[in-house]
Amino acid sequence: MKSALIVDDKFGERVGDILSKEGFFTIVYTNGLEAISAIEDGLKYDIALVDLSLWETGNDPHMIDGRDIISLSKKLNPGIPVFVLSSYFGWKPSYCDGLIDKHSRDDLISRVNSINL
Secondary structure, X not given: OOEEEEEOOOOHHHHHHXXXXXXXXXXXEOOHHHHHHHHHOOOXXXXXXXXXXXXXXXXXXXXXXXXXXXXXXXHHOOOOOEEEEEOOOOOOOOOOOOEEEOOOHHHHHHHHXXXXX
């Protein structure tokens, strides 16, 4: 079974539900620090979908940049495709494999299924 790492504080569960129905085993993190820890601990997955802006809660709220997660994933899991979950288009970040519209079920499914995993 194909597995997908999803890191998004607001839409992670929704994206995970969609991909589960497409036959993926989904690993969803709504907290960037937890995702980083899991990747460092050797979490295995076939594709990663990461939001760029991840707000953590607690006594000292701060922002975790999704680029940190993408960079770590690329370093520890070379060859695994990593996509940015975004609402903004018209640009392609050089540090990932592309963008997926987190608000479009059709875009999510077609983009993920177009990758040879």
